[in-house]
Amino acid sequence: MKPFDLVIRNARCATAADVFDADIGIRDGRIAALGQGLAAGREEVDAAGRWVLPGGIDGHCHLDQPMSDGSKMADDFLTGTRSAACGGTTTVIPFACQLKGQSLRAAVEDYHRRAEGKAAIDYAFHMIVSDPTPQVLAEELPALIAEGYSSFKIYMTYDDLKLADRQIIDVLAVARDAGAMVMMHAENTDCIAWLTERLLKAGRRAPRYHAAARPMLVEREATHRAISYAELVDVPILIVHVSGREAVEQIRWAQGQGLRIYAETCPQYLFLTAEDLGSDDDFHGAKCICSPPPRDKANQQVIWDGLESGVFQVFSSDHAPFRFAGPDGKQVAGADASFDQVPNGIPGLETRLALLFSHGVLGGRLDICRFVALTSTNVAKMYGLYPRKGSIAVGADADLVIWDTGVERVIRNADLHHAVDYTPYEGLRVDAWPALTLARGRAVWRDGAYLGEAGRGEFLRCALPTPAQPKPRVEDPA
Numbered sequence: 001m002k003p004f005d006l007v008i009r010n011a012r013c014a015t016a017a018d019v020f021d022a023d024i025g026i027r028d029g030r031i032a033a034l035g036q037g038l039a040a041g042r043e044e045v046d047a048a049g050r051w052v053l054p055g056g057i058d059g060h061c062h063l064d065q066p067m068s069d070g071s072k073m074a075d076d077f078l079t080g081t082r083s084a085a086c087g088g089t090t091t092v093i094p095f096a097c098q099l100k101g102q103s104l105r106a107a108v109e110d111y112h113r114r115a116e117g118k119a120a121i122d123y124a125f126h127m128i129v130s131d132p133t134p135q136v137l138a139e140e141l142p143a144l145i146a147e148g149y150s151s152f153k154i155y156m157t158y159d160d161l162k163l164a165d166r167q168i169i170d171v172l173a174v175a176r177d178a179g180a181m182v183m184m185h186a187e188n189t190d191c192i193a194w195l196t197e198r199l200l201k202a203g204r205r206a207p208r209y210h211a212a213a214r215p216m217l218v219e220r221e222a223t224h225r226a227i228s229y230a231e232l233v234d235v236p237i238l239i240v241h242v243s244g245r246e247a248v249e250q251i252r253w254a255q256g257q258g259l260r261i262y263a264e265t266c267p268q269y270l271f272l273t274a275e276d277l278g279s280d281d282d283f284h285g286a287k288c289i290c291s292p293p294p295r296d297k298a299n300q301q302v303i304w305d306g307l308e309s310g311v312f313q314v315f316s317s318d319h320a321p322f323r324f325a326g327p328d329g330k331q332v333a334g335a336d337a338s339f340d341q342v343p344n345g346i347p348g349l350e351t352r353l354a355l356l357f358s359h360g361v362l363g364g365r366l367d368i369c370r371f372v373a374l375t376s377t378n379v380a381k382m383y384g385l386y387p388r389k390g391s392i393a394v395g396a397d398a399d400l401v402i403w404d405t406g407v408e409r410v411i412r413n414a415d416l417h418h419a420v421d422y423t424p425y426e427g428l429r430v431d432a433w434p435a436l437t438l439a440r441g442r443a444v445w446r447d448g449a450y451l452g453e454a455g456r457g458e459f460l461r462c463a464l465p466t467p468a469q470p471k472p473r474v475e476d477p478a
Contacts, residue, residue: 055090055399060316119457148461320345
């Protein structure tokens with residue numbers, strides 16, 4: 001038999017279901033054997049009892065996405081996948097965004113051109129449906145789902161992306177018939193517009209007022225409405241970037257009713273608060289403008305509790321890489337622009353896993369299997385990439401990460417590999433960082449050095465999703 005290309009010895013492996021000790025034999029980019037005392041490989045790595053986990057899958061990130069306001073994302077598929085690999089992520093799923101007036105297929109074709117020859121790790125596409133014309137609903141969307149673009153996002157806010165309620169229902173009906181997974185950005189656009197207008201008339205323009213324009217009730221109402229439409233149409237949906245208690249309560253109720261409502265959250269809702277949006281005379285708070293906005297410490301605890309209890313199935317970065325300095329990022333409308341003119345989103349591809357591993361697993365909030373489920377396995381199932389991705393099993397791609405723990409590292413933007421000029425997590429301590437990242441059996445990050453190769457990442461066509469049913473709420477017997 002052909003020898004192994006690589007053997008990882010003495011691995012402490014964890015999947016979403018199990019923890020076990022094994023040697024891992026890799027051949028032709030896939031896991032070929034798990035066992036004790038495997039035959040020698042052409043190359044060998046001693047994990048020395050360290051955790052070896054499936055590579056992270058970031059199921060919600062934005063790379064080189066076309067914008068309509070003159071802004072430009074700093075990360076393309078080259079710098080974005082480089083940053084992901086250095087942080088232990090081996091698959092990314094960004095968005096092919098349909099602009100209004102554009103066909104959905106044209107958006108997908110444009111996104112392939114943007115990715116071609118650049119990605120260092122594997123990637124798939126979600127779609128963003130912003131203009132569900134009769135042709136899109138009847139022809140393009142069903143055809144693209146069948147071709148391997150089996151998930152898409154719809155917005156309930158942002159003027160250039162939002163759908164009306166009837167359009168949402170029509171799109172959900174297509175998803176039901178085709179078996180697709182729908183991601184929903186749930187915020188009430190009319191409430192936001194009304195609050196924004198009143199704030200600006202009162203002279204409240206600073207980044208901090210972004211949070212005042214998007215209180216939890218606008219997320220709560222839209223989450224309730226999204227759940228209602230999903231119940232009406234009888235289709236599963238994923239509520240993305242959930243920020244706090246009021247939306248969590250809606251989701252928990254729906255899951256307790258047996259509805260197929262899934263939930264995602266992100267690092268900004270664990271590690272940032274509304275205070276990070278700054279003061280009245282501090283435009284640097286624009287660095288932390290994202291939607292929904294960060295809440296407060298009490299809501300951070302709600303999100304941690306939801307990760308532990310099973311309310312959330314997915315933990316993503318929602319990486320939206322706008323530079324702070326320069327004319328095409330956060331300051332596209334000027335250095336003193338009102339909060340509503342600042343591009344929404346923050347970077348986080350490279351730091352997502354280390355933050356959750358350090359403060360979740362090592363902090364005693366999450367067990368290691370839950371970490372793997374949230375950051376890899378559930379994502380692979382949600383978007384039709386499992387079992388090729390998201391596990392340590394014979395036949396799966398050899399996307400693996402050896403983790404160093406006890407590293408006592410401080411996050412500094414100068415040490416990161418994205419093309420953004422800041423990180424909102426500057427100065428935060430982490431106690432874990434990848435020592436080695438393998439993407440289909442080849443090292444793309446090793447001992448502090450990036451080893452990836454532009455163009456080696458492959459485009460993945462996704463099967464229809466097979467996510468696990470959310471855990472029903474267990475009521476207090478009292």
